[in-house]
Amino acid sequence: MQDTTPLAALAAAHGLTVSGARPSPAGYARQLWSRRHFIHEFAKARAKAPYAQARLGQLWQLGTPLLNAVVYYLVFGALLGSGRGVPDYIPFLCTGIFVFGFTQSAVLAGARSLTDNIGLVRALHFPRAGLPLAVTLVQLRQLVLSLAVLAVIVVAGGAPVTARWLLAVPALALQTVFTAGCALAVARAGARTTDFAQLLPFVVRSWMYASGIFYDLSRITARVPHAVALALAANPAQVYVALVRYALIDSVTPGRLPAHVWPLALIWATVAGCAGYAFFWSSEEEYGRG
Known part of the structure; x- marks a missing residue:
């Protein structure tokens, strides 16, 4: 006698599921947590790979951001005079380069x-x-190494080590959530449209120039329309850079921070983290096909 049991019911009775089926958002998060060791080891391997053939090896993880800081200082600080009137300009510049560089590199990769x-x-x-x-x-990991060097630069410049340095921890934690959400979102876009990865560096570079990395943004916001000034101040890159500058550099006072800076940091992290996760998860079944 022919079995008329529906195949779907038969599969369910034996605990079988569709291969590659997309789980619920909560189930997907549990899968990620169960693979946390794989993600960590994969990250370690990716961190070592670029320097495997270099004679200085992992030292380039410190040398690269420092060389970038030197180049930007010569261009923006010495030649263009962007540091005039900015106290502790070298720590100010290095903080901006290192903190924004974290998000920039993670998004591009x-x-x-x-x-x-x-x-x-x-x-x-x-x-x-x-x-x-x-x-x-x-x-x-690159950012943590860079900030260790930055701490030496700040102390060598005569700035004291204060309890305010601890504020860098929640600021960077929120930036990490924001950055992870952005990386998830652009990963889906990059998988769907290969030309996206070619265009993205120009977008991110423009973002960098609008974020007060090389100059004091208040000089710009003081002479532009109010709506533009609000948009520049609420820029997430500016928000996270300003918070870390405030934490580490004694001459950065609360008056130089964007208005409502901590709520903005939390909002950007929550929105980017949740939206990026949902955007990536919604196409989980499509990755690697075609």
Whole structure:
């Protein structure tokens, strides 16, 4: 006698599910947590790979941001005079470069995280969000090393070590959530449109120039329309950079911070983190196909 039991019911009775089916958002988060060791080890491998053939090896993780800071200081500080009237300009500049560089590098690497690892995506079953999250961890590790060097620069410049330095921890935690959300969002866009990764560096570079990395943004906001000034001050890159500057540099006073800076930092982290996660999760079944 022919069995008329529906295949779906038969599969459910034996605990079978569709291969590659997208879980619920909560289930997806549990999958990511269960793969946390894989994500961590993958991030470690990615961090070491660029310097494997270099004679100085991992020292380039410190040398690269410092050389960038020197170049930007010569261009913006010495040649263009952007540091005039800015107390502690060298720590001010280095903080901006290091903190924004974290988000910049994670976003650019996140856009290529799926296409650069397409073989891994097609060969193994794991939550694909692990790849953009791993590149975020790589850049977070780079940021921590850079901030250790920055602390030496700040102290060598005569600034005291105060309890205010502890404010850098929640500021960077919120920035990490924001950056991870951005990396997830651009990872989906980069997987769908290969030209996206070619355009993104120009967008991010423009963002950098509008974020007060090389100059005191208050000089600009004081002479532009009020709506423009509000938009510049609420820029998430400016918000996180300003908070870390305030934490580490004694001459950065509360009056130089954007209005409502901590609520803004929390809002940007929540919106970017949740939206980026949902945006990436919604296409989980499509990655690696085609």
